[in-house]
Amino acid sequence: MSEEDRRRQEAAMGTERTNETQPQTQVTGRRALLGAAMLGASGAVLGLSGTARAAEATAAKRTARGLKGLPVPAIVGHRGASGYRPEHTFGSYELALDLGADIVEAGDLCPTKDGHLVCRHEPEIGTTTDVADHPEFAGRKTTKVLDGVPTTGWFTEDFTLAELKTLRAIERIPDNRPHNKLYNGRWEIPTFEEVLKWQDEQTRKRGKQVWIYPETKHPTYFRELGLALEERVAKLLRKHGKDTRNSPVILQSFEPTSIQRLNQLVDNPLVVLLSTADSRPFDFVAAGDPRTVADLITPKGLREIAGYAQGIGPTLDLVIPKKADGSLAEPSTLVSDAHRVGLILHPYTMRNENPFLPTEFRKGGAADGYGDPFGAFKAYFATGIDGVFTDNADTGVLARADFLG
Numbered sequence: 001m002s003e004e005d006r007r008r009q010e011a012a013m014g015t016e017r018t019n020e021t022q023p024q025t026q027v028t029g030r031r032a033l034l035g036a037a038m039l040g041a042s043g044a045v046l047g048l049s050g051t052a053r054a055a056e057a058t059a060a061k062r063t064a065r066g067l068k069g070l071p072v073p074a075i076v077g078h079r080g081a082s083g084y085r086p087e088h089t090f091g092s093y094e095l096a097l098d099l100g101a102d103i104v105e106a107g108d109l110c111p112t113k114d115g116h117l118v119c120r121h122e123p124e125i126g127t128t129t130d131v132a133d134h135p136e137f138a139g140r141k142t143t144k145v146l147d148g149v150p151t152t153g154w155f156t157e158d159f160t161l162a163e164l165k166t167l168r169a170i171e172r173i174p175d176n177r178p179h180n181k182l183y184n185g186r187w188e189i190p191t192f193e194e195v196l197k198w199q200d201e202q203t204r205k206r207g208k209q210v211w212i213y214p215e216t217k218h219p220t221y222f223r224e225l226g227l228a229l230e231e232r233v234a235k236l237l238r239k240h241g242k243d244t245r246n247s248p249v250i251l252q253s254f255e256p257t258s259i260q261r262l263n264q265l266v267d268n269p270l271v272v273l274l275s276t277a278d279s280r281p282f283d284f285v286a287a288g289d290p291r292t293v294a295d296l297i298t299p300k301g302l303r304e305i306a307g308y309a310q311g312i313g314p315t316l317d318l319v320i321p322k323k324a325d326g327s328l329a330e331p332s333t334l335v336s337d338a339h340r341v342g343l344i345l346h347p348y349t350m351r352n353e354n355p356f357l358p359t360e361f362r363k364g365g366a367a368d369g370y371g372d373p374f375g376a377f378k379a380y381f382a383t384g385i386d387g388v389f390t391d392n393a394d395t396g397v398l399a400r401a402d403f404l405g
Helices: 003-013 029-037 040-045 050-061 090-098 135-140 178-183 192-206 219-224 229-239 256-265 282-287 299-306 334-340 373-381 393-404
Strands: 074-077 108-111 117-119 142-146 149-153 251-253 270-274 311-314 387-390
Touching (some): 117 192, 117 229, 219 229, 219 256, 219 282, 256 270, 299 334, 373 387, 373 393
Parallel strands (some): 074 387, 251 270
Antiparallel strands (some): 108 117, 142 149
16 A cells, blocks of 8 residues: 555544654554454444354355455365364465365464464474474574473574475374374475465365464564564565565464554464463563553553554454363453444464363263264354354364254
8 A cells, every 4th residue: 555545545544653652653543444444344243143144144254355354254264274283384275275164374474583484383393393302403492481381392484495495293182182193294384375275275176265364473583683573474465465464464463563453464364362361461471561462451551553454363362261170151341342442353273172071061071082073163153153163174164064054
């Protein structure tokens, strides 16, 4: 967008500024308009039941372009189909599409030593690759302070891309998913550019647009290492023609300032991830900003987010808090509060295994045993959320069908 267009839109829509403890960023008219428009018909039916609202919104979105064209509630394949395959592999990503995911979270983006972006859950790769089995890399094991937490292992920024390509992915939580170990060693670490090409290939193969949902991981940490993420992400999106408001790439981050930077670089839909209410985004910690997530989910905080993003990705506990025994309490007002300022909500993460479910939906105590995820999906869908991240896309698709009737 040209500066002239930006000024013209700001004059028409008005501008806001972030809290004084944040870098001062202007709210463009396009951003404000897109944030309000993303609800489409669903924003007009907030007074209806969750089922009725979702049905009307989905019907209205069938012919819409861009983010407005996604189903409501949308099923996001969390790191692919990570309930069935080692996460952030093309095996996991493709299975998520096979199982019906509307969007694939293809890419928790971490940089390599030579500046490439790769897809890993964390920069520490000891739990997601077979690096420990490579004696040539034994000397790379180290302890670093990652967002204030001492972390021991191997880190993407200490490897070149060529070195990382010699590694293979393994299951991250084998106690919960022992069967996934069958696929250990089958897939390599994908790069973000490979994902962008894969997205086009899958779109052609399947005859429908494939959406992806990459995340900038630990942006402050990497910026301090001279490996800033946002500029690298923007460069690749521009190279592949996927940096517009209707591009099928939603960008997300737990650091609001990372989303603010991306807002200045690309026109993609943007989402601020939100952890527990008492937590502080690390960019806030680094800048001395005392605010917590609890401050960001107030009406004032949500209005600020709506100035530079189109959605939020809260933990499910912010949508429906849990009681002391781990069962669901009454829903919070987060959904209605966010919708009121034009933000969509894609909370995280639904999983089928007992330890990850509210207690009333568990069946037995086995760590790898399935509970009743359908009951949990129904409870969350009823709040009016616009989508949900899940490790089990097939379960989510069936649960949505049940909910919509």
